[in-house]
Amino acid sequence: MGKLKTNAHLSDEERHNVLSDYTCHVQKANRQRQLFKDPVLCSKAVCSTTDVTEGAEPCSLDATLHYSWDFAQCVHYPHHAMQVGPIYFATPRKCHVFGMCAEGTGLHESVFLSMMLPGHTKFTPDWHFGVWKIKWRQSDAECMEDIAYTVKASSRSGHNIPQRVNDPSRPVVFLNWKTFLENYFKLLKNITKYYHFRCTADEPGFLICREFCDSEEVRFNLLKARPEAGCLPTVKFIPPLDHLRQWYLYEKIAPFFINEVARDIVCPKPSIPK
Template sequence: MNAALEEFRRTKNEKTLRVAEFLVNYAEAHAVLLRTNTHRLLLHHGGKPPPGPGYEYFNTRKLPCSFNTATVWRVYKHAAEKLGGRAVNLSDFKRVWQRFLPQISSEEPVDLCFWCHHLAQLPDDMRGDALLTHLDLMNAEKSLYQETNARCGRTCEESRLSLAPSFPASRNITMSYSFDFAQQLHYPSEPQQPGPLYFLIPRKCLLFGVCCGGMPKQVSYLIDEGMMTAPWEPTTHQINYLHHFFLNYGVGETRVDLCTSEENKNHGLLEYFAWRTMHGLHQQVELHFRPAGHDASGPDALFGLVKQAFRRTRVQTLADIAGVVRDSTPQKQLNIPQLVGEEDGTILVEAYNWHERLCRYFRVFPHFDRYRHFSFDARRPGVVTAKAHCHAEPFEFQLLCSPDVQPPAGGFSVQDPPGLSVCRQRYLFEKVREFCSEEAKDITCPPPVTWAYPPVGRCAHDVRRDTLWRTKPH
């Protein structure tokens, strides 16, 4: 930073120097420490700035994504006018920023680690040791994740495994998986998007991915909005798709290591994996929740490839989205599409209300938010071993209300999808249908099953799902 200011003093006038001083001070006050290579530089050099050219890189400042150039310029202009000075215009402000202070920039919108964000607000003399301790711990957990994937990769190569239906716990191997949701896609969609479509709400498709760390390949579940339960319950959907994955794409492993973001943390997953181990579907299960900002895993990369392919492809139906997922890696076929259901209501992945059926047999895990690592063993039904982090002391807890009473292995009732409400059907038919191709109009935006008007207070784009998909006209 000081070197940049010295260059200003040699080459620029006082007004430009004031811009540089403002940017440096503003970054010092508002910069957020994110998951960047700066962390690795800190760890490598014992918490001190590295010597030589790396010093400028170490001084990289990342402003929150809401602090764009125009926003910072307005703050600068207001401050300059308040002091009685004259502010430079926006174009000159951008030019000074980009030429002399490129190490200050706005970060792209990402999930922040709470502790990284919290430690960034501490004074410099208090931040160093706490930050290094936190990053050491995150690096240790990341190393464990990478080592597990490497071992599973060797297993897959030696055994020539593939994602296909296998009998549960039929191979004495360990396999790692990671799973997560992605942002929803809207269709119809065009590479050259018609302007009016930006102001409408096209049909929605949500993505849920389960990635095998040993291959690596991912099954991407495509969830049409008519297949989403009402109200939306991510827990139920996670368990349904994981259960379908193990039935239809599992490799028959006896031990499974699962990793996901801490945002997906819920009691339902504990109940489900306790149920799987006590009925012999897996002998051991390790479940890891990585904190936001440190949870980069397989699904993120493959979802990114899907998004890139989606932007340059004409998409009219769910089948087109499945084609985009498949063609996102045309040579290696790393992305496998799996439709949850079709637009006409045909069910391809059955849904069960797991939590409602299992919660009567299990207790709530105490202080659930304090722990991130959970393990289950078939030799100890219902017992979960939890750790706050990979080096912490384990804590054991019996999830079953009564160890002698276990939930049944089957008999779960299938849930019918709610389908699109009449209001949503009418909205798609009246507003979005004209943007569909002729062959896709009756698939993506068909005529509504009834023209009954909604109750008072409802609007055409209301997507509350209180009407069954197969509602018949009166």
Template sequence: MPYGDIKLLVEFISNYAEVHAISLPGRTPQHWNSNLRLLPTNCTKKKVYDLYVASASPGQKTAGLSLFRRLWKTLLPFISTMRPATDLCWTCQEGASKVAKASNHPEETKSAALKAMEEHLVRVTTERSYLNEVIKRAKGNVDLPPTLGPNGNCSRDFMMHYSFDFAQQVHYPCDPLQPGPIFFKTPRKCGLFGVCCEAISRQVNFLIDEAVNCGKGANCVVSLIHHFFEHFSLGETNLHLHADNCSGQNKNSAMMQYLMWRVLTGRHKSIIISFLIAGHTKFSPDGCFGLIKRLYRRTKVNSLACFEKVVNESSVVNTAQIVGTGPEDVRVPTYDWASYLEQCFRKVKSIKSLLFQILDCSGDIHLLEYSDSQPSVQHLLKPGVTISNTLPQIIRPSGLNPVRKNYLYREIRPFVEPFKDVVAPEPHTNGDVPSHPVRPAALPPASCMPVPSSSPNPGAGVPVQPAPKRKRPKKRRADP
């Protein structure tokens, strides 16, 4: 096949992946390429090949299916189709099951199942394309600063896009050569929350030690987002956010009320927040988390400072921000936003069924089911309320409870010898329960209790007679 035709084939696959693929470096098992691009599970090579043949210009020589597969595998090994196990969408799984079971049903049933499945996939593709388009427009800003930092609110007149999400918590101490006894124990926990700016390929990762953890609810998420905008934003006037579809963390009234508070206090001129369809929520923060986990799995981590070093060294994309090491050392405070904002704003109606919200300085929120739907307007600001710039009351973390401190001291302390006083200090030094609580011994049965006597040896007692043995009944012989 001529070189020019092979080049056109490679460009077609690369352009198709640019539109439809998801970047998850180091995130998917058995795929460790840092530039991995994963296509959705429905994008088979045969489907891409059919589009390639259909898009060929008149007179262009196209490759056969076998040659197409071979060139793809040889020249573009980092572009592959997502394994079915990674597609966690229940709608996709249910739709595929209905299509498979409809093989012996009437044509109307088959058509309905296929149509429902196709509509869902088209909707997912539309929302993913919208996310890629917003990121592309954000990258088009030419006057971006090189790094994240405190640039001042509304100091630059452009739109910027951010994505945020929680990762699965990690534990420390962590040793690639794991000692056997620690396998069944629970080391010290550390939460991981990331806010990614795709325009400059940077992500700030908040490390939340369990001693300062106030939960994963609205107050925690809003407080971390607030700290990011105050200390790491690019100073944009118009803000666009993307998050996953978790109602307990991101998709709730407290988040919408906080974003409206930012607009009304002049921190942004307008804010748009979008939520990905449930089951199809893999996006930029997951790729950055994958880079962290890839280095974390092969690095010995003994303390929170060690994990901070792992995050900073995992890639130039990632930056670590420690939330705190204990109740006395809180660097990112958690505010009671939910109680503070409900005094000024109404709750958003039917928020769980909506994926798109637009907030402006008039106090109105425009609610859309999808990015291309017709909006419905709701006024959030309560009448007669004056918005203040003051921050809510700080929620003080309670720290580790005495039982958890005692557990870390007894079970985890031997495995963190250099950092034992930091990771698992002695509980009784802070007025906690003793490090080795005395457990009452189990009392023997009443029949085995010694009988007190007046003999000079107080330990002596009347010996206990053993219980008589039970006689087995004799078996009767059957009558002849």
């Protein structure tokens, strides 16, 4: 539609072609959206009658379960509802926010992975992000524990559940999946042209792809070697901040803290000389 507004000189035939392309794009996006909605409804129906949070034997439930995930953005801390002016021009600590909406849990016999069309990517995680950001704008947060609290307190029904990387009780562990998978699987060329992927336990190593939800399936055998059962990648450790960044936080950001305990955790004085 933007082309029609910015190009008034288009002929009637060109306008008709632009409108036809736009109509086809919207119809295609609606079909993609419906493909997302249908398994969500099936998964919610399963969760309403079956407790999937207690754990069970792998692949012991004949049902459809759905997961949605998205990267929101990074937020800076320390953060105050009445934000002081000078810190706007500084670079505080960053907290990257990644959301996952689990309409079901467990191990599966088959996995379907679908992507939204560009420009039509608003879905369930964005709703949860929006609920949290309302709380975030009204909150003070000077450390990761404070950020986690704003997430937990943002939804009355408790749907927003924080999960910190360095949580001692439930730590998130990063593994070197890229280098690990390169030993056993081939790269898929032109992968960005596909929006739908499927793999099953019956055909290990095969990836079934579709460009759109109504496109023909294309099969690829990506297996180079079969990994041993139970073999996992090595743990990927997060590197520490370099000393220049540590000194910057200590000198430029630490003065904005109200809580001295949070300040000493987030912006401690570096042990390395400047």
